[in-house]
Amino acid sequence: MSTVYMPPSIRHFEPLHMVFSTWVDHLPFGYDLVAALRPKMLVELGTHKGLSYFTFCQSMKENEIDGLCYAIDTFEGDEHTDKYDESVFNAVNNHNRQHYHGFSYLMRMYFQDALRHFNEESIDLLHIDGFHTYEAVSEDFANWYPKIKPGGIILFHDVQARLQDFGAWKFWDEIRGQHETFTFNHGFGLGVLRKPGGDRSNDPELLKLLFEEQTEDSCARIRAFYVHASKHLENTRKVKRLQKDKASNGAS
Numbered sequence: 001m002s003t004v005y006m007p008p009s010i011r012h013f014e015p016l017h018m019v020f021s022t023w024v025d026h027l028p029f030g031y032d033l034v035a036a037l038r039p040k041m042l043v044e045l046g047t048h049k050g051l052s053y054f055t056f057c058q059s060m061k062e063n064e065i066d067g068l069c070y071a072i073d074t075f076e077g078d079e080h081t082d083k084y085d086e087s088v089f090n091a092v093n094n095h096n097r098q099h100y101h102g103f104s105y106l107m108r109m110y111f112q113d114a115l116r117h118f119n120e121e122s123i124d125l126l127h128i129d130g131f132h133t134y135e136a137v138s139e140d141f142a143n144w145y146p147k148i149k150p151g152g153i154i155l156f157h158d159v160q161a162r163l164q165d166f167g168a169w170k171f172w173d174e175i176r177g178q179h180e181t182f183t184f185n186h187g188f189g190l191g192v193l194r195k196p197g198g199d200r201s202n203d204p205e206l207l208k209l210l211f212e213e214q215t216e217d218s219c220a221r222i223r224a225f226y227v228h229a230s231k232h233l234e235n236t237r238k239v240k241r242l243q244k245d246k247a248s249n250g251a252s
């Protein structure tokens with residue numbers, strides 16, 4: 001990296017929707033990727049309590065991006081998240097209505113059933129974060145790849161999670177060499193894949209850093225940057241919480 005990389009997550013990003021999720025380490029990257037890509041159509045497979053999805057939506061709104069977002073989930077859970085109750089969907093639905101009304105839509109259904117609602121080559125950014133067995137991730141990728149625009153991006157969460165019968169790591173290991181990809185290793189791993197084609201003449205800086213300027217050193221720097229960015233965000237939130245507690249203790 002020859003220039004100073006100062007993305008929007010560093011300048012102004014305070015997550016509006018904090019819930020427990022292993023996605024927490026990727027919030028700055030998710031926010032910056034949306035700001036850089038300016039997607040007309042964003043789709044998430046697997047939303048649960050909405051940590052990743054609402055980070056994307058927040059970036060759409062704060063960076064004044066004119067696009068549509070869809071969160072697809074049964075909102076019932078699976079064998080890895082365990083089954084959960086209606087309170088999860090209700091909280092996600094309320095937050096969505098309150099903050100992202102008019103451009104963000106929840107599709108409460110199986111991924112398979114949602115396919116027919118999307119045209120071929122219509123999606124700019126897809127996040128695959130559903131059931132994490134090798135078979136499920138392979139199927140999600142095979143089903144949804146044709147829906148991605150040339151030059152569009154697919155994110156895969158948990159490509160470094162080697163627990164239970166998780167198999168995203170195995171699938172990622174198989175396909176990463178056959179595509180243009182970048183791998184974050186922290187936060188259970190986040191794979192970034194770019195579909196061939198599209199107009200790349202005006203690629204944003206983040207995409208250049210991820211895909212065009214790949215040397216061992218540049219990859220290590222961008223990985224380190226986003227590890228630090230997520231730690232910075234976590235520490236900032238801790239400090240703000242402490243200040244708030246102190247202020248409310250002082251007031252009582």
Ligand SMILES: C[S@@+](CC[C@H](N)C(=O)[O-])C[C@H]1O[C@@H](n2cnc3c(N)ncnc32)[C@H](O)[C@@H]1O
Binds near residue numbers: 074131
């Ligand atoms: C790992 S969680 C998603 C985590 C979320 N992206 C976050 O930021 O925390 C996986 C979700 O995928 C959903 N899911 C798994 N398989 C599915 C399928 N075939 N169709 C619809 N939803 C599915 C589950 O209900 C669960 O809520």
